[in-house]
Amino acid sequence: MVPVSTSVTRQRSERRIAVRLPMRVRGRDSRGVSFEEETSSENLCRSGAAFLTRFDVAIGSDLEIRIPFSNYATRRSEADFATQGRVVHVRNAASLGEKFVGVQFTGPRFQRMFRSESAA
Helix, strand or coil, X not given: CCCCCEECCCCCCCCCECCCCEEEEEEXXXXXXXXXXXXXXXXXXXXXXXXXXXXCCCCCCEEEEEECHHHCCCCCCCCCEEEEEEEEEEEECCCCCCEEEEEEECCCCCCCCCCCHHHC
């Protein structure tokens, strides 16, 4: 069981932008059971992302993350963004049964920039 409102203490070097992009997340839950889930980002920066999940993931867990470019890229021929991430923050979400998870990318960094949805 993952403690609620637990996080790794570190200084964030980049400001996250509130943007919802579709994501596919794969990994193992806190019991070691493999999962794959379609979700969307809550916020994003070059070195990490936050999203909601219905799975109980542990801090320090490694995840595979894919963000399809075809949904928002101007050039349809671009490959999807794929990286690995390490869970650095987990807390209960407002919606019952979901967790708000923050990951730091340990693989390639995200190279697209978006205007915050709250600024629109």
